[in-house]
Amino acid sequence: xxxxxxxxxxxxxxxxxxxxxxxxxxxxxxxxxxxxxxxxxxxxxxxxxxxxxxxxxxxxxxxxxxxxxxxxxxxxxxxxxxxxxxxxxxxxxxxxxxxxxxxxxxxxxxxxxxxxxxxxxxxxxxxxxxxxxxxxxxxxxxxxxxxxxxxxxxxxxxxxxxxxxxxxxxxxxxxxxxxxxxxxxxxxxxxxxxxxxxxxxxxxxxxxxxxxxxxxxxxxxxxxxxxxxxxxxxxxxxxxxxxxxxxxxxxxxxxxxxxxxxxxxxxxxxxxxxxxxxxxxxxxxxxxxxxxxxxxxxxxxxxxxxxxxxxxxxxxxxxxxxxxxxxxxxxxxxxxxxxxxxxxxxxxxxxxxxxxxxxxxxxxxxxxxxxxxxxxxxxxxxxxxxxxxxxxxxxxxxxxxxxxxxxxxxxxxxxxxxxxxxxxxxxxxxxxxxxxxxxxxxxxxxxxxxxxxxxxxxxxxxxxxxxxxxxxxxxxxxxxxxxxxxxxxxxxxxxxxxxxxxxxxxxxxxxxxxxxxxxxxxxxxxxxxxxxxxxxxxxxxxxxxxxxxxxxxxxxxxxxxxxxxxxxxxxxxxxxxxxxxxxxxxxxxxxxxxxxxxxxxxxxxxxxxxxxxxxxxxxxxxxxxxxxxxxxxxxxxxxxxxxxxxxxxxxxxxxxxxxxxxxxxxxxxxxxxxxxxxxxxxxxxxxxxxxxxxxxxxxxxxxxxxxxxxxxxxxxxxxxxxxxxxxxxxxxxxxxxxxxxxxxxxxxxxxxxxxxxxxxxxxxxxxxxxxxxxxxxxxxxxxxxxxxxxxxxxxxxxxxxxxxxxxxxxxxxxxxxxxxxxxxxxxxxxxxxxxxxxxxxxxxxxxxxxxxxxxxxxxxxxxxxxxxxxxxxxxxxxxxxxxxxxxxxxxxxxxxxxxxxxxxxxxxxx
Numbered sequence: 001x002x003x004x005x006x007x008x009x010x011x012x013x014x015x016x017x018x019x020x021x022x023x024x025x026x027x028x029x030x031x032x033x034x035x036x037x038x039x040x041x042x043x044x045x046x047x048x049x050x051x052x053x054x055x056x057x058x059x060x061x062x063x064x065x066x067x068x069x070x071x072x073x074x075x076x077x078x079x080x081x082x083x084x085x086x087x088x089x090x091x092x093x094x095x096x097x098x099x100x101x102x103x104x105x106x107x108x109x110x111x112x113x114x115x116x117x118x119x120x121x122x123x124x125x126x127x128x129x130x131x132x133x134x135x136x137x138x139x140x141x142x143x144x145x146x147x148x149x150x151x152x153x154x155x156x157x158x159x160x161x162x163x164x165x166x167x168x169x170x171x172x173x174x175x176x177x178x179x180x181x182x183x184x185x186x187x188x189x190x191x192x193x194x195x196x197x198x199x200x201x202x203x204x205x206x207x208x209x210x211x212x213x214x215x216x217x218x219x220x221x222x223x224x225x226x227x228x229x230x231x232x233x234x235x236x237x238x239x240x241x242x243x244x245x246x247x248x249x250x251x252x253x254x255x256x257x258x259x260x261x262x263x264x265x266x267x268x269x270x271x272x273x274x275x276x277x278x279x280x281x282x283x284x285x286x287x288x289x290x291x292x293x294x295x296x297x298x299x300x301x302x303x304x305x306x307x308x309x310x311x312x313x314x315x316x317x318x319x320x321x322x323x324x325x326x327x328x329x330x331x332x333x334x335x336x337x338x339x340x341x342x343x344x345x346x347x348x349x350x351x352x353x354x355x356x357x358x359x360x361x362x363x364x365x366x367x368x369x370x371x372x373x374x375x376x377x378x379x380x381x382x383x384x385x386x387x388x389x390x391x392x393x394x395x396x397x398x399x400x401x402x403x404x405x406x407x408x409x410x411x412x413x414x415x416x417x418x419x420x421x422x423x424x425x426x427x428x429x430x431x432x433x434x435x436x437x438x439x440x441x442x443x444x445x446x447x448x449x450x451x452x453x454x455x456x457x458x459x460x461x462x463x464x465x466x467x468x469x470x471x472x473x474x475x476x477x478x479x480x481x482x483x484x485x486x487x488x489x490x491x492x493x494x495x496x497x498x499x500x501x502x503x504x505x506x507x508x509x510x511x512x513x514x515x516x517x518x519x520x521x522x523x524x525x526x527x528x529x530x531x532x533x534x535x536x537x538x539x540x541x542x543x544x545x546x547x548x549x550x551x552x553x554x555x556x557x558x559x560x561x562x563x564x565x566x567x568x569x570x571x572x573x574x575x576x577x578x579x580x581x582x583x584x585x586x587x588x589x590x591x592x593x594x595x596x597x598x599x600x601x602x603x604x605x606x607x608x609x610x611x612x613x614x615x616x617x618x619x620x621x622x623x624x625x626x627x628x629x630x631x632x633x634x635x636x637x638x639x640x641x642x643x644x645x646x647x648x649x650x651x652x653x654x655x656x657x658x659x660x661x662x663x664x665x666x667x668x669x670x671x672x673x674x675x676x677x678x679x680x681x682x683x684x685x686x687x688x689x690x691x692x693x694x695x696x697x698x699x700x701x702x703x704x705x706x707x708x709x710x711x712x713x714x715x716x717x718x719x720x721x722x723x724x725x726x727x728x729x730x731x732x733x734x735x736x737x738x739x740x741x742x743x744x745x746x747x748x749x750x751x752x753x754x755x756x757x758x759x760x761x762x763x764x765x766x767x768x769x770x771x772x773x774x775x776x777x778x779x780x781x782x783x784x785x786x787x788x789x790x791x792x793x794x795x796x797x798x799x800x801x802x803x804x805x806x807x808x809x810x811x812x813x814x815x816x817x818x819x820x821x822x823x824x825x826x827x828x829x830x831x832x833x834x835x836x837x838x839x840x841x842x843x844x845x846x847x848x849x850x851x852x853x854x855x856x857x858x859x860x861x862x863x864x865x866x867x868x869x870x871x872x873x874x875x876x877x878x879x880x881x882x883x884x885x886x887x888x889x890x891x892x893x894x895x896x897x898x899x900x901x902x903x904x905x906x907x908x909x910x
Contacts, residue, residue: 003198004041004218007190011181015046018179019053019161022129028152028162030137033183035320036219039165042183043133046163055131055161056124060148061315062139063322066271068390069350070383071099073144075273077132078120087123092116099143099381101350110382114150121151125159134164136319142385142418152178185216194221219318249324252302259295262287262337264304265329267314268322269337269358270351276311278344286340335359350374357393368397372407375414385418387411392427405431409440412447422624425451438472442485445469446492454627457658459500459665466493467508474511483517484555490516491523491559498527501666501705519544519556519563526566531702531709531739537567538745545576553580561595566707568747570599571780590620590628594635601638602747604782606819610636630659634668637675638711642783644682644823649675666705670696674712681715682823686722693719699728700735710741710748714784717755729759746777754788765795786815790828797835805835852893859886860894864902 005012014029021027031039047057058077066072078096085093095113124130134140134148152162162178186194191211195202198221202210214220253261266283276293283291296314299305304321305314316322326334339359345352353374356367375390391411395404408431415424428447436444446469449462466489473489476482490509497505506528513524522541526534541563548556557580564570570577581592593616600609613632620628633655640648652672653660659668677692693716697709713736720729733755736742742749753772760768769792772778778785793808813828852860855876862872869880869887876883891897894905 002041002045003194003222004038005045006194006197006218007186008038008042008183011042011183012045012049014179014181015042015163016049018163019046019050019055019131022155022161023157023159027155027160028178029164029181030178031163031165031181031183032168034167034217036217036318037183037185038218039183040135040318041218042181043135043163043165047131047133050131050161054129056128057131057133059133059135060140060144062134062136062141063271064139065269065354067139067141068354068386068393069271070141070143070378070381070386071101071147072271072273073134073140074117074147075100076271077144077148078117079273081120081124084120084123088116088119092119096120101381110146110150113382114147117147118151118154121160122158129159130161132160132162134162137164137166139319141383142420143381143383186218186221187216191216191221194218198222219320249304249318249321252304253321253324253328255302256298256304257295259283259287259289259291260298261325263291263295264299264314264316264321265325265337266341267305268316268325269334269355270313270341274313274345274351276308276313279313281344282337282340285343286337335361350377354390354393357390357397360397363399364397365399368394368403368407371397375411379414383418384414385420385423388415388418388420388423388427392423395430401432402435405433405436406440409436409443409447412451413443416447416450419623421451421454425455438475439485441472442469442489446489449492449496453496454625457627457630459496459502462492462496463500463502463505466496466505470508470512486512487516487520487555487559490520491562494520494524494527495562498707499665499667503704517556517559519548519559523559523563523566526563526744527707529704530566530707530744531736531741534566534744535740536743537563538569541567541569542573545573550579558591561591565595565598567745568599568602568710569745570595571603572777590616590623590625594628594631597632597635601642602781602784604815604819606639606642610639626658630656630668634671637672638678641675641678642682642819642821642824644679644821646679646683649679667708670706670708670712674715677712677715677719681719682821684823686719689715690719690723690725697732699725700731702735702739702741710744710751713751714755714758714787717758718787721758726759729755733759746775747781750775750778750781751784754784757788758791762795762798766792766799769795782815783819783821786812786819786824789815790824790831793828793835794831797831802835806832806837809835809837852890856886856890856893859883860890860902860906863887863890863899864906866899 011031015031018027018029031042033039047059050057058080060073060076062073078100085096088096091112092115096116099113121130121132132148132151137145137148140148148162148164151160152164155162164178168182188211191214192207195207195210199207210221253264256264263279263283266279266286270279270282280291280293293308296305296308299314300307303317305316308314329337335358338355341355342352342359345355353367353370357371360367371390371394375387375394378384378387378390388411391407391414395407395411398404398407408427412424412427412431415421415427424447428444428451431444433441433444445465449465452458452461469489470493473482473486476485490512493505493509494513497503497509506524509524513521516524522537522544524533525540526537530537541560544556545553545560553560553576560580561570561577564573577592577595581589593612597609597613597616600606600612613636617629617632620626620632633652637649637652640646640652649672652675656664659665662669664672673692673696677689677696680686680689680692693712696706696712697703697716699716699720702709713732717729717732720726720732733752736752736755742752750772753768753775757765757768757772769788772788773785789808789812793805793812796805796808799805809828809832813825813832816822816824816828858876859872862875867875869883872878872883873880887899890902894902896902896905
């Protein structure tokens with residue numbers, strides 16, 4: 001029995017359910033917790049249980065020293081399966097071999113590589129189900145992590161289960177599509193049970209001390225009960241839990257022979273791609289003495305490593321053993337160990353270069369140049385985040401200040417491309433920008449602005465630096481590399497101008513904007529001054545999406561997504577976004593989720609938007625992306641506004657942190673003000689709704705600083721009508737028509753048509769409503785459509801068209817109920833009552849008593865009181881058979897099947 005599993009029955013049950021789910025359902029789990037909490041023990045149990053269930057286990061363990069090598073983790077996973085690559089397409093096989101460094105070439109497509117790995121796993125699972133065990137995910141290189149996340153999301157239908165483990169202390173690990181198992185420390189009862197099993201003879205004082213000092217961590221309970229100092233003066237409270245465990249392991253390490261300890265140290269400094277023969281050579285080089293596999297026996301017997309199999313490297317029983325080895329070794333000895341590794345590895349091995357770099361004390365331009373070259377190779381393989389780490393170390397090793405700044409700038413840009421905003425922030429902060437070349441001046445500006453925007457939600461830096469970067473861009477020669485740089489710089493300027501309201505950035509970008517791609521020019525048109533520059537925007541976007549190739553889609557993904565949001569057509573092109581999502585990294589996927597949340601309000605997917613926004617805000621916070629976290633929080637404001645939930649809007653504003661007190665970008669201020677205006681309108685405070693809406697777009701005006709004026713269009717018009725400002729409402733609608741707003745996109749056409757219906761003369765309201773219904777796609781926007789039906793139904797009621805009014809008002813009412821927009825539900829009920837309809841509710845189904853004739857209603861009321869047909873007939877002077885005939889008609893009208901349900905069906909709604 002593994003004592004570290006004491007108290008983990010519930011977690012074991014979850015992992016067993018994950019194993020049992022394959023292949024019928026997505027089958028993935030991520031176990032999270034601190035060092036020593038029992039993650040690895042649970043993974044070991046899952047492997048054993050999986051093998052009992054017929055699974056073949058493939059195990060990957062993240063290693064801190066391997067995090068700077070692209071696809072090091074992937075190498076562990078797929079190398080045992082390479083004999084199956086004949087079953088891949090030629091393109092998939094080439095992508096896989098390129099990522100693993102077997103062949104040279106252009107960087108593999110992230111989607112193609114991930115699809116190749118998924119296909120390889122499918123082939124391997126054809127004869128036996130697979131269990132992928134991914135331990136220490138927080139130390140897996142970013143490139144491999146992206147592939148693992150892709151596979152994790154696509155296990156449904158395959159006999160493949162994925163179980164990973166990661167620390168929770170600020171690590172960035174994808175958990176979407178996986179069950180999350182958060183490990184808490186053991187309670188005192190479980191801790192004492194484990195300790196009793198481990199050390200039954202331990203004194204009460206010693207037992208109490210270990211239980212207290214272990215903080216409920218199973219590994220600490222096991223190791224500290226054997227550690228030094230339990231009966232002496234060793235003060236465990238003075239050091240961290242990691243240090244306590246390292247000291248416990250350290251006592252075992254000190255008992256090893258010099259050869260055994262050196263072998264473990266050399267193993268700790270490398271990854272699984274190096275085998276036992278190389279380990280023995282490197283250790284012999286470091287010791288200047290021969291060593292053999294038998295020198296590992298004492299470490300196996302001491303429980304520090306698993307028994308060595310074949311020619312594989314030793315596997316440490318716990319990552320903290322590796323940490324204890326490295327941390328307890330003097331720096332000079334560590335450098336000698338790295339130098340020994342560099343001596344035995346071949347020249348073309350990327351690990352040789354990183355060992356050379358780790359062996360250097362001070363500066364070494366030759367090694368810095370080698371590391372720079374290795375970083376360039378890593379980027380060509382698609383390993384941007386890993387290249388950033390290499391370039392950062394190369395900058396430290398170089399003696400030339402200009403080269404140092406150039407490497408730091410390149411490293412920050414690579415970290416930004418790799419989705420590592422935290423690393424980019426650290427690197428760009430070390431750059432001295434004076435004297436940079438025009439190219440690196442642009443990279444510096446874009447990296448610094450990215451960091452300030454995404455980590456600090458600060459647009460001031462962008463607005464200050466980008467005009468200069470755009471001028472520097474104009475001085476560069478027209479080389480092939482300039483086009484993608486131009487696209488990125490102009491897009492960032494356009495994004496910042498739209499978001500922050502710094503309209504002067506548009507003018508600064510004009511000269512370069514004219515030379516950009518069609519997607520970039522469309523993006524500029526639909527955000528710069530959409531009432532005047534976005535005409536036919538939806539048609540232009542549809543045309544682009546129909547003609548762009550796969551690589552062009554990926555290259556223009558942010559521009560296409562941002563344009564779709566401006567045009568309110570994101571939900572019309574789900575197949576395209578799915579294609580892009582399958583081939584994109586974390587940053588683009590997160591931005592796509594933001595688009596889904598934003599679009600979800602118009603499409604009536606309110607609950608889903610709220611759920612996705614909450615989850616994505618937490619994920620963005622875990623990635624250190626403050627901008628996206630705040631954007632997710634703000635984007636659900638419209639839902640709360642329509643539901644009249646002012647308290648939820650207060651909570652949103654309280655969460656804004658650096659954007660509070662009017663410091664938010666203009667775009668965000670307008671989002672919040674629009675939500676408040678809608679909330680006021682929902683609650684009947686029409687004067688406040690009008691005031692707030694006018695602060696975004698005054699009647700008859702569509703300023704460039706309000707590029708999403710269409711979202712508040714109906715709120716302004718309706719509030720103006722309710723406050724006696726019909727002339728202003730009509731002026732706003734007329735101005736939109738005159739400017740050509742309906743030609744921008746279908747939603748724009750619909751809100752202008754609906755606004756016209758809201759302001760039409762009494763005898764033309766019906767005609768105007770029908771014209772709005774006829775706008776293509778009007779059914780896609782259920783909340784706005786229900787508001788129009790409410791106006792139409794009220795008009796029909798005033799015209800005494802009772803049946804038509806009832807149908808229109810009930811349709812609006814049903815939609816408001818579905819959306820949980822209670823203030824609007826009440827308004828619809830009031831209109832229905834005014835039209836002579838009394839609503840009741842039975843089993844969640846709304847019933848209109850106006851469906852019953854007067855006689856049927858009297859029969860139903862008597863039957864609800866429990867009277868028999870004969871008794872009802874006596875009361876109403878009709879035969880029992882006639883009473884039965886009435887009830888035969890009443891039951892289906894009220895949606896009931898028995899007399900007992902009548903009382904509930906006749907009870908008025910509250």
